[in-house]
Amino acid sequence: MSAQQVLELIKEKNIEFVDFRFIDLSGRAHHITVPASEVEAETFENGVAFDGSSISGFRGIEESDMVMMPDTESVYVDPFTAHSTLIVVCNIHTPDGQRYDRDPRSIAHKAEEYLQKSGVGSAAFFAPESEFFIFDDVRYESSMNASSYFVDSEEAAWNTNRKEEGGNSGFKVGVKGGYVPVSPIDAQQDIRSEMVRQLQESGLRVERHHHEVATAGQAEINFRFDTLTKTADNLMKYKYIVHNVARQFGKTATFMPKPLFGDNGSGMHVHQSIFNEGEPLFYEKGGYANLSQMALHYIGGILHHAPALIAITNPSTNSFKRLVPGYEAPVNLVYSKGNRSAAVRIPVAAVTPKGCRIEFRTPDSTANPYLAFSAMLMAGLDGIKRKIDPSALGFGPFDTNIYELSEDQKKEIRSVPGSLDEALDALEADHDFLTEGGVFSKDFIENYVSFKRAEAKAVAIRVHPHEFSLYYDC
Known part of the structure; x- marks a missing residue:
């Protein structure tokens, strides 16, 4: 879509405001809203100025002037505003017109350009399965003398004896008992369907939705794959719509990986593949799980660089509350066909040559999608470039349930880092694969x-409520 076509769309849809958005380091969107009457062709040529020093992780106050450059391919109508508003996602430039090397979206573009220049393929496709919880209530506090959190859900297992409902209706979701039940156990069908309707109206192709494994409203909505930057844009749109539809229903949605103790957390399993001019490059009939040698080398790159990757794909302290043994979250750095206990899974059910792909199951939705997808692609391309054989490095294939192996057998399997600090240590030690072709800069890392x-420090230095249970009587 050209700038002129966007201007025509503004007239056609009677748009009153245009919302220019950019993405920060953490993956959160920010916006500046301009009356549609003030948006002209020059707006798309010159951009919209903003103060970069007010965004954490961006610029110092002495170099704060920055510019949002609108991407006319990213527009969609905001379904939530009272006044008709068109959303336009932007790239960030410096005042002299250069792409800002800390802009996550620009990094995603550079990753796609690097793929094309590498000669490996013309496009990388991504499809994230981003899980979330829908709660009725959330409260939290962290101060000098108090630290607490509380979440609640009408369908939670802990509410089988709750009286506040005016007569408990029962049909609660048991711990780990929430995978695809029908109503009345699944009490959130209509909420998810409304989310899907809004997603479709905003331009996403939604494939399905369902209740997930955990109690208390865990959900998943799957939308169709696309190229790297477009999928990251779509994930930002997905989270925006999920958050706001939940609010319309008087509820709250969170993509936090581990909001509940003792039940499954929320992951973001990322399916990915490479094509060249429409031809799939990951398929080879008769290979392991019908994978090509290129796909196996891509897996080798992902698993070899996984400790560093996880600093970007699982970038929160809460991420490592999910990445523990005993749940479906994969902590073991191996690959397997159809096995959900492996960090890299190769789907094998109803897969066509064009649908042949690998699934990296470790990430979660605290990740900035532009950075996470770019980092995964760069790791995979490094594996292809260096012909990294995952089997030769002891990464599998593992076609048994890893959680049921003996302790001695488990010792042979490498695991993900145990904390955010450990993952950051790995990233500091191993990041040359990210800086290839100038995709990620040294300054960015x-x-x-x-x-x-x-x-990580902010969490580590604070008193934890469980410490009172452990140590108050010492």
């Missing part, structure tokens, strides 16, 4: 590590 270290 150093700034990102510093930014995330501050988050």
Whole structure:
């Protein structure tokens, strides 16, 4: 879509405001809204100015002037505003017109350009399965003398004896008992269907939705794959619509990986493949799980660089509350066909040559999608470039339930880092694959590590409520 076509769309839809958005380091969207009457062709040529020093992890106050450059291919009508508003996602430039090397969306573009220049293929396709919880109530506090959180859901297992409902209706979702039940156990069919309707109206192709494994309203909506940057745009749209539809229903949605203790967390399993001019490159009939040698090398790159990757794909302290043994979250750095206990799974059910793909199951939705998808692609391309054989490095294939292996057998399997700090250590030690072709800059890596270290420290130095249970009587 050209700038002129966007201007015509504004007239056709009687748009009153245009919302220009950009994405920060953490993957959160920010916006500046301009009356549609003030949006002209020059707006798309010159961009919209903003203060970069007010965005964490961006610029110092002495170099704060930055510019949002609108991407006319990203537009959609906001379904939630009272006044008709068109959303336009932007790239970030410096005042001299250069792409800003800390802009996540620009990094995604550079990753796609690097793929094309590498000669490996013309496009990488991504499809994230981003899980979330829908709660009725959330409260939390972290202060000098108090620290607490509380979440609640009408369908939660802990509410079988709750009286506040005016007569408990029963049909609660048991712990780990929430995978695809029908109503009345699944009490959120209509909420998810409304989310799907809004997603479809905003341009996404939604494939299905369902209740997920955990109690208390865990859900998943799957939308169709697309190229790297477009999929990251779609995931931002997905989260925006999920959050706001939940609010319309008087509820709250969270993509936090582990909001509940003792039940499954929310992951973001990422399906990915490479094509060249419409031809799939990951398929080879008769290979392991019908994978080509290129696909196996891509897996080798993902698993070899996984400790560093996880600093970007699982970038929160809460991520490592999910990445523990005993749940479906994969902590073991192996690959397998159809096996959900492996970090990399190759789907084999009803898969066509064009649908042949690998699934990296470790990530979660605290990740910035532009950075996470770019990092995964760069790791996979490094595996292809260096012909990294995952089997030769001891990464499998593993076609048994890893959680049922003996302790001695498990010792032979490498695991993901145990904390955000460990993952950041790995990223500091192993990031040359990210800087190939200038996709990620050294400055970006150093700034990102510093930014995330501050988050880890903020959690580490605070008193935890469970410490009172353990130590108060010492």
